Amino acid sequence: MNWLRQFAFRLQAIFHKGRIEAELSEEIRTHLEMATEANILAGMPPEEARAAALRQFGGVDQVQESYRDVRGFPWIEQLIQDLGYAARSLCKNPGFAATAILTLALGIGVNTTTFSFVNAVALRPLPFERPKGVVLIYHTSLEGGGMGPHSPGDILDVKAQNEVFARFSIIDFPDYSISSPGQPAERVRAFAVDGDFFAMMGVPPLLGRVFGAAEAKPGHNEVVVLSYRFWRQRFAGDPAIVGRSLRLDGEDVQVVGVMPEQFDTSMVWGSQDIWRPLVLSPDVVKGRDGRWLQAVAQLKPGSTIANAQTNLNAIAVRLGREYPLTDAQSGFRLTPIGEVSVESFAWIVIGLAAAVLLIACANLANLQLARNSGRAREYAIRIALGASRFRLLRQLLTESLALAMVSGAVGVLVAVGTNRILGRQIALLWENEVPPRLSIDVRVLGFALFAALAAGAFFGIAPAWFASRVDPNAGLKQSGRGMTGDRSRHRLRHALVVIELSLTLVLLSGSGYFMRGFSKAMQRDYGWRTDHLLSGRFALPGNKYGGVEKCSAFYSRLNEELASVPGVERSVTCDILPLGGFYNSRPVVEEGTTVASGQAPVADSNTTTPGYFDVLGVKILQGRDFTALDRSGSPAVIVINQTLAQKFWPNGNPLGKRIGGADPAKRDWMEVVGVVNDVSFPFDSNTAAHLQIYRPMAQTGGNYFSVVLRTSVAPDSVADALHRAVARVDPDLAVYQVASIDHSLESIRRWNNLLANGILAMAISGLLVSTLGLYGVISQLVVERTAEIGIRVALGAQLRDIALLILGQGVRLAATGLVLGIAGAFALARLLASFMPGILGQDPLVVAASSALLVSVALLACWIPARRAARVDPAETLRAE
Amino acid sequence: MATEKFELLQGTLDLLILTALQHDAMHGFGLSQRIHVMSGEVFLVEMGSLYPALCRLEAKGWIKGEWSVSAANRKARFYSLTSGGRRQLMEETARWEKLSSTINLMLKAI
Numbered sequence: 007m008n009w010l011r012q013f014a015f016r017l018q019a020i021f022h023k024g025r026i027e028a029e030l031s032e033e034i035r036t037h038l039e040m041a042t043e044a045n046i047l048a049g050m051p052p053e054e055a056r057a058a059a060l061r062q063f064g065g066v067d068q069v070q071e072s073y074r075d076v077r078g079f080p081w082i083e084q085l086i087q088d089l090g091y092a093a094r095s096l097c098k099n100p101g102f103a104a105t106a107i108l109t110l111a112l113g114i115g116v117n118t119t120t121f122s123f124v125n126a127v128a129l130r131p132l133p134f135e136r137p138k139g140v141v142l143i144y145h146t147s148l149e150g151g152g153m154g155p156h157s158p159g160d161i162l163d164v165k166a167q168n169e170v171f172a173r174f175s176i177i178d179f180p181d182y183s184i185s186s187p188g189q190p191a192e193r194v195r196a197f198a199v200d201g202d203f204f205a206m207m208g209v210p211p212l213l214g215r216v217f218g219a220a221e222a223k224p225g226h227n228e229v230v231v232l233s234y235r236f237w238r239q240r241f242a243g244d245p246a247i248v249g250r251s252l253r254l255d256g257e258d259v260q261v262v263g264v265m266p267e268q269f270d271t272s273m274v275w276g277s278q279d280i281w282r283p284l285v286l287s288p289d290v291v292k293g294r295d296g297r298w299l300q301a302v303a304q305l306k307p308g309s310t311i312a313n314a315q316t317n318l319n320a321i322a323v324r325l326g327r328e329y330p331l332t333d334a335q336s337g338f339r340l341t342p343i344g345e346v347s348v349e350s351f352a353w354i355v356i357g358l359a360a361a362v363l364l365i366a367c368a369n370l371a372n373l374q375l376a377r378n379s380g381r382a383r384e385y386a387i388r389i390a391l392g393a394s395r396f397r398l399l400r401q402l403l404t405e406s407l408a409l410a411m412v413s414g415a416v417g418v419l420v421a422v423g424t425n426r427i428l429g430r431q432i433a434l435l436w437e438n439e440v441p442p443r444l445s446i447d448v449r450v451l452g453f454a455l456f457a458a459l460a461a462g463a464f465f466g467i468a469p470a471w472f473a474s475r476v477d478p479n480a481g482l483k484q485s486g487r488g489m490t491g492d493r494s495r496h497r498l499r500h501a502l503v504v505i506e507l508s509l510t511l512v513l514l515s516g517s518g519y520f521m522r523g524f525s526k527a528m529q530r531d532y533g534w535r536t537d538h539l540l541s542g543r544f545a546l547p548g549n550k551y552g553g554v555e556k557c558s559a560f561y562s563r564l565n566e567e568l569a570s571v572p573g574v575e576r577s578v579t580c581d582i583l584p585l586g587g588f589y590n591s592r593p594v595v596e597e598g599t600t601v602a603s604g605q606a607p608v609a610d611s612n613t614t615t616p617g618y619f620d621v622l623g624v625k626i627l628q629g630r631d632f633t634a635l636d637r638s639g640s641p642a643v644i645v646i647n648q649t650l651a652q653k654f655w656p657n658g659n660p661l662g663k664r665i666g667g668a669d670p671a672k673r674d675w676m677e678v679v680g681v682v683n684d685v686s687f688p689f690d691s692n693t694a695a696h697l698q699i700y701r702p703m704a705q706t707g708g709n710y711f712s713v714v715l716r717t718s719v720a721p722d723s724v725a726d727a728l729h730r731a732v733a734r735v736d737p738d739l740a741v742y743q744v745a746s747i748d749h750s751l752e753s754i755r756r757w758n759n760l761l762a763n764g765i766l767a768m769a770i771s772g773l774l775v776s777t778l779g780l781y782g783v784i785s786q787l788v789v790e791r792t793a794e795i796g797i798r799v800a801l802g803a804q805l806r807d808i809a810l811l812i813l814g815q816g817v818r819l820a821a822t823g824l825v826l827g828i829a830g831a832f833a834l835a836r837l838l839a840s841f842m843p844g845i846l847g848q849d850p851l852v853v854a855a856s857s858a859l860l861v862s863v864a865l866l867a868c869w870i871p872a873r874r875a876a877r878v879d880p881a882e883t884l885r886a887e
Numbered sequence: 888m889a890t891e892k893f894e895l896l897q898g899t900l901d902l903l904i905l906t907a908l909q910h911d912a913m914h915g916f917g918l919s920q921r922i923h924v925m926s927g928e929v930f931l932v933e934m935g936s937l938y939p940a941l942c943r944l945e946a947k948g949w950i951k952g953e954w955s956v957s958a959a960n961r962k963a964r965f966y967s968l969t970s971g972g973r974r975q976l977m978e979e980t981a982r983w984e985k986l987s988s989t990i991n992l993m994l995k996a997i
Contacts, residue, residue, distance in 0.1 A: 030938065033914075033963070039961070040914075040916040041916060
């Protein structure tokens with residue numbers, strides 16, 4: 007407890023400073039008086055007696071100084087002193103203070119906004135308490151890595167064979183159509199889970215009950231749990247919802263519970279409308295080709311992620327041996343739930359934002375150096391008066407940190423503003439879903455504080471170091487003119503400006519890469535026409551549409567129904583539209599060659615109904631499109647693209663040749679009936695042309711597919727008619743994601759613009775700050791060389807000579823910065839190219855344009871002080887000497 | 888006045904102050920005189936050491952200072968030992984004796 011008493015005792019000193027000091031003075035005065043009296047008694051004359059007492063007992067000021075060290079918290083008092091001094095000296099120089107605070111606030115603001123974006127989309131923890139030992143299990147492939155879904159066969163084996171999990175849930179994301187009498191069918195996003203999913207998550211329901219493993223069985227799974235949002239939106243938060251029945255894909259199911267709002271998180275699986283027990287149909291449980299299932303599991307007490315990983319690795323090896331065709335490359339990866347890794351691409355954006363802060367810091371260090379060289383005399387005096395170097399260093403650092411904290415606060419305000427702008431853009435992008443909220447939470451504030459402290463230390467240390475090295479002797483002897491500091495300080499200032507300029511060029515080029523790369527990616531010829539197209543998605547329920555025949559009948563009925571809709575020229579259905587990529591791919595083998603298993607080339611695969619090429623404007627180069635005669639039971643046919651035709655039959659005619667699958671035992675030969683041009687899509691990062699194949703939907707079936715309508719009118723105006731047509735074919739079925747292709751392209755474009763504009767904003771901030779820095783350095787140079795310029799003018803130098811002299815200095819700095827910056831810009835392009843090959847990459851035009859911009863702005867920044875220098879009046883400057 | 892000055896060992900001044908205050912409460916000047924006399928006019932404690940030391944001891948709760956009036960009718964701050972200070976003095980004295988006898992022993996041994 008002793009330290010506590012000492013602490014309290016010292017603390018008093020801070021609050022009762024005046025009283026304590028007065029008491030001490032009183033004590034000392036008494037002491038000296040007594041000593042003086044004692045000396046007089048000893049026979050000294052009175053004047054001498056007092057002097058002797060002072061000599062014997064030491065100076066009053068020293069006593070008070072050393073007393074303060076014992077009595078209070080000297081460092082706190084000095085800190086308060088330093089802060090007060092910093093405030094005064096900044097107020098005396100409002101120009102410096104304003105420039106410093108604004109530029110640093112800009113840097114911190116940009117970084118805080120970037121961080122709050124990353125925080126919102128990636129770092130935010132689960133909104134409910136993170137369940138213990140729960141991991142997500144992903145499928146990986148040995149060559150590609152990645153974190154993908156599982157095939158039913160694989161994941162059921164993992165579930166049965168693992169030795170490390172206490173609970174295990176397989177997750178499917180079926181889409182259901184939900185309908186109630188008198189209302190159009192609506193598509194809902196469901197989350198079908200088996201095992202004790204809810205028990206594992208540990209979140210109790212808001213209303214009713216949840217379901218468990220016992221209900222994930224055929225005949226028992228007619229129950230659903232609603233998400234909070236869906237319950238509010240669709241049922242207006244009806245408290246009596248539990249026990250009601252819903253019609254899901256034409257089946258009656260009962261609502262047994264509603265989950266609380268915080269469970270409806272988009273951070274792990276995306277937000278859902280309903281949860282339902284998962285029952286895998288018997289015809290898929292053995293499948294290992296298609297992968298679409300997720301899995302989540304809870305570790306047994308005592309097992310760790312590491313030994314679970316070992317266990318799954320062993321299972322993967324076993325699966326690879328047993329099923330070499332599908333699982334030779336398979337592996338599994340575990341991640342704790344609620345942990346999201348920031349994508350490496352996001353790190354680039356963070357890095358670019360950090361560059362802005364770095365520029366602001368370099369700039370401030372420069373301003374500080376310039377200011378210190380003006381204050382060198384003051385420092386010399388303070389050192390001569392006995393201030394220790396450390397004390398001086400500390401005081402200057404305090405000043406920098408105080409400045410940085412104020413800038414940090416202003417920076418957070420800037421971030422609040424930019425977050426609002428960014429938030430609005432993001433809300434547009436998320437359209438129908440709940441967008442991530444950009445909020446300034448504790449973590450973001452912590453980040454801003456950290457950025458401010460780091461910046462303060464960064465731009466404070468070097469200038470403070472130089473300032474504390476002032477030689478009081480030299481500093482005091484020289485008068486104002488000589489106080490330009492030594493050459494090393496000049497070199498440092500120049501180096502800082504060069505760094506600023508080169509970073510700015512990197513930023514400018516970076517923003518150019520994004521803008522040009524994205525706009526080129528969007529304007530490319532995709533090999534199909536995107537205008538006047540409307541599309542929508544379907545998910546046919548398996549219970550009602552099992553098998554190729556039933557599905558096929560639905561496609562025909564739908565297309566017939568749509569043919570009579572005014573404004574629709576033609577409609578087709580297909581597996582997928584080439585918008586964001588081809589999701590299906592399969593190995594292809596030409597007849598008559600031998601290919602080792604696993605070596606067959608892989609082609610993008612699509613299935614279509616007749617008329618697809620016509621509707622999309624894809625050219626048929628050879629042969630024909632599918633017809634109504636290519637149906638189930640007739641010979642299997644295939645249409646291939648130009649690139650595949652070139653690859654397999656560079657010289658021959660592909661028509662009539664046959665293509666098969668990779669499995670030697672089961673080739674399933676298909677006859678090539680047509681060759682079409684290559685098709686690509688926006689943001690296709692594949693630089694090489696794709697191999698592509700098309701199969702007739704009438705032969706393949708498929709419950710998940712798109713409808714595409716070529717319209718003669720604005721495509722969005724047909725959307726309602728599409729919904730009505732679908733309801734006429736099947737009133738229980740919903741068509742969803744109905745949007746024109748132009749609209750889909752527009753949202754891709756919006757994403758791009760957001761990213762490109764964000765980086766542009768960073769680049770402009772960087773340009774602003776570094777130009778200011780260059781201007782500052784050149785202006786300072788002019789001030790320092792005023793006398794010299796005066797002499798030159800007196801000796802006959804022309805205005806032009808002087809302007810060129812100053813401009814030359816600026817140009818040298820700009821040129822050095824440019825060279826370094828160009829190197830940086832090329833390095834950045836290489837880095838970006840590794841993330842988005844074919845879209846981002848080297849672009850000399852961008853680098854040239856950025857350099858031109860930087861040079862012209864830099865010249866302007868030098869021109870103003872150069873002109874000022876040229877107007878120096880020699881008589882005046884020489885008189886001032 | 889002895890011109891010869893001894894550098895006091897760190898911590899020794901604290902012990903001297905506690906010893907000097909053993910019997911009476913004293914003000915700062917009196918204390919410095921007492922130490923001067925006690926030491927056979929060897930130690931002269933400067934104010935710059937005395938007052939911080941008093942402050943330190945007060946912070947530790949071994950002495951306490953109170954404003955009072957001196958015999959010469961002068962207002963002064965009088966310091967006296969607390970019970971904690973008395974205990975400390977005993978401990979310090981014992982430790983000091985052990986230390987000095989050990990050092991003496993070592994000096995003689997050489």
